[in-house]
Amino acid sequence: MSEKFRHDIVHRWEGNPVITLDDLTFTTNNIYSAAAIKKNGEYILLVTMEDLEGKTSIHLARSGDGYQFDVEETPFMTSSTDDSFRAFETMGVREARITFMEGRYYIVYLGVGHHGFVLCLAVTDDFRTVKRLGVISEPETKAGALFASKINGKYARLERPKAGDRIWMSYSNDLLTWGESDVVISPRSGFWDSDLIGCAFTPIEIEEGWLLGYYGIKNTSSGPITRLGAAILDRENPCKVIARSNIPIISPRKDYERIGDMTNVVMSSGAILEEDILKIYYAAADNCLCLGTTKLADIVKTCIESAKEF
């Protein structure tokens, strides 16, 4: 059988969506993106959900195979009642990204308060209890992710300050105070990622450097189209872009990606690399969580070949 030509480098799981509102044992309004990690053979997702009031919380979901998930009703993280964090999370917490580093699971998430979005940092060892460490940005910054290892002796993170809608990175000696911010990549006029970009899943260390999965937005007269793309960043200096794909790795095409509170959105904040296969968990139309897979080599090839074109 001849293989059908695939428009998207990422292959959608036939059983998509992985989690819909109907799969839940509780009532909620929306499902956003999820952080993903594999721990002792178990797949763990931290899924952002918006309740009927409009506030967001982060729910934990577990699976033995990466396809069938049980979602916990009691949120793993919800607006803090602690004095140090309350003001930053009055309207909820969302968009977690997990990084396994130095034997612990660090979670960068967004605090949503009336000042706007700030990046916050928390840590867990067992995904049962979680400890907030600090507010690590001023408003308005989103799409934060920690690199899994130190770079030149310092902790490093990606972020997306509102001004300019670019991906930046910063460094820290203590995870709590950050500086030395520099631009990593910017939107590209005329491309699918022409108007806004942000880090999607936590950067993955690969042979060529760091694999950056990012989301990009192009504005149209009926609203934005959010797609996923990829780039390879230098291992020692991630601001140095080794290669960047000219084309998205997945675009909204299926009904579940086109129809929802936010139309035409595929957006990821979690992926798991298993051998040479990348499992990308992505939110579709702010309405359900899906799974797409691809060979790591295919993404790398697309990035490298794009670099040759210019």
Place this chain on the structure above:
Amino acid sequence: MVKRRERDLLHRWEGNPILTVEDIPFRCNTVFNGSPIKINGEYLILLRVEGQQGYSFFALARGEDGYYFDVDQEPVMMPGKQGFFAKYETRGLEDPRITFLDGQYYILYTAASDYGSRIAIAKTDDFKSYERVSFISEPGNKDCVLFPEKINGKFARLDRPLGSSDVGSIWVSYSEDLIHWGYHEPVIEPRPGYWDAHRIGASVPPIKTDKGWLEIYHGFKMTSCGPIYRMGTVLMDLQNPAKVIARSGEAILSPREKYERVGDVNNVVFACGAIVESDNQVKIYYGGADTSLCVATVDIDKLIEETFS
């Protein structure tokens, strides 16, 4: 004659403006926001000068009495020419604020580029050579002032990140090395309906008083003809500046004189520094309409009293 209350708490110097483009010994467009420091009886003002090209840089003015100044023949800080600093300073250097701390003069300024405005820090010992230290914010941030002493063992600053809906509040952050910053907290927000309804930002580096840290800040209200920039005051707890002790209800200075109303940016009074004299008189240096540098004075006790009203 009926004795009327002054409209503005601050008293404008009769000789205002103290500097205009006519006083600059090289070709430029305007001179406005400047930050003063008094060293061994000499007054220095680091000036924001806008060149004819449209971007700003810094020049230095010197004076003996705080009112009459001569400007050095050449600018003292230009946008970075190479490397990291060049990348983020292509649109110029704006609004310097000097803080003397641990024997060193630090200059906090806004670096402008296609990437947005961000805060930078430089230092000098002698106002002859200037050394850039680091950029200390992401883009979308400006109006940074460094506290003149450490708070609970850490350097502290106020700044103005632009939050949601472009509303700007004043935040405080801390650092152990002046390069990496964290522990961010909001201090004060714009007040709907007031003169500072739309956006606010730190202006004068905080002044330590026995009532708390006194901050002279700027705020604006948006009108159909554009913003009106005014000045106000806030007192913050000495140990925890995020705790506000008092905030002035009224503006302490509003654009009224011609040199404040007419210029490249109309209706602006914008301070970047002040000198507290031994007789408790405060000289506040401010830009008028982005086209002149002015000075106004007030007794510090009156300023504190006004903050509680």
